[in-house]
Amino acid sequence: MDNVIRVLLVDDHPPFRVGMRVLLEQNPAIQVVGEAGTGAEALVAAGQLQPHVLVLDCQLPDMDGPALAAALRAQELPVRILALSAYDDLHYIRGLLAAGVTGYLLKNEAIETIVAAVQAAAQGKAFFSAAVAVQLAQLARLDATVQPPTPREQQVLEQLALGKTNAEIARQLRIGERTVRFHVENLFGRLGVENRVEAVVRAMQAGWLDAP
Numbered sequence: 001m002d003n004v005i006r007v008l009l010v011d012d013h014p015p016f017r018v019g020m021r022v023l024l025e026q027n028p029a030i031q032v033v034g035e036a037g038t039g040a041e042a043l044v045a046a047g048q049l050q051p052h053v054l055v056l057d058c059q060l061p062d063m064d065g066p067a068l069a070a071a072l073r074a075q076e077l078p079v080r081i082l083a084l085s086a087y088d089d090l091h092y093i094r095g096l097l098a099a100g101v102t103g104y105l106l107k108n109e110a111i112e113t114i115v116a117a118v119q120a121a122a123q124g125k126a127f128f129s130a131a132v133a134v135q136l137a138q139l140a141r142l143d144a145t146v147q148p149p150t151p152r153e154q155q156v157l158e159q160l161a162l163g164k165t166n167a168e169i170a171r172q173l174r175i176g177e178r179t180v181r182f183h184v185e186n187l188f189g190r191l192g193v194e195n196r197v198e199a200v201v202r203a204m205q206a207g208w209l210d211a212p
Helices: 014-024 039-049 065-074 090-098 111-122 130-139 151-161 166-173 177-191 196-205
Strands: 005-010 030-036 053-057 080-085 103-106
Touching: 005 014, 005 039, 005 111, 014 030, 014 111, 030 039, 030 111, 039 053, 039 065, 053 065, 053 111, 065 080, 065 090, 080 111, 090 103, 090 130, 090 196, 103 111, 103 130, 130 196, 151 166, 151 177, 151 196, 166 177, 177 196
Parallel strands: 005 030, 005 053, 053 080, 080 103
Antiparallel strands: none
16 A cells, blocks of 8 residues: 555635545545545645645635745645646646646546646656647747756756755755755756756756656
């Protein structure tokens, strides 16, 4: 059971949660450990149940997706957040990415795609619906004059693509955490991004990283 992915479903529509639970648990590698219908319930459940992945509806009665994602990050809970939405608005997507979500799916995706996204999120890997990826690709067009990463920046980028934290990257590369922050900030500035997921997407678009 050590390899089973623990999932918390957060959506304000009980029938949707029930359906999602049944579909996800058809995969023996996934266990839905709890459900929540509001942001407040989700914060409590995430702390108590310690899920690996939180599947987050982007519209809740008491707070929106970016606010809940930011609140979860503020609690420093070791949970990956997979946003599940009916909207592919770029402004909204960027808000969620900036708040720390690992992936962004549209609710009309096939269950196989949602399962794949949950599995990717559990590993810290970004996963997007095709329509969302197209939106992000519009952001990812880089000017040909943008300076490519240095060898050390390349190593940091590769660790970012694996979902590693600054502390984990520092240990892996045997450098100081302050040095990691310096490289990450440089990469953000050069790529014109605001968060790690956008940095990885743009780096892939530029050919600096191989697509998963």
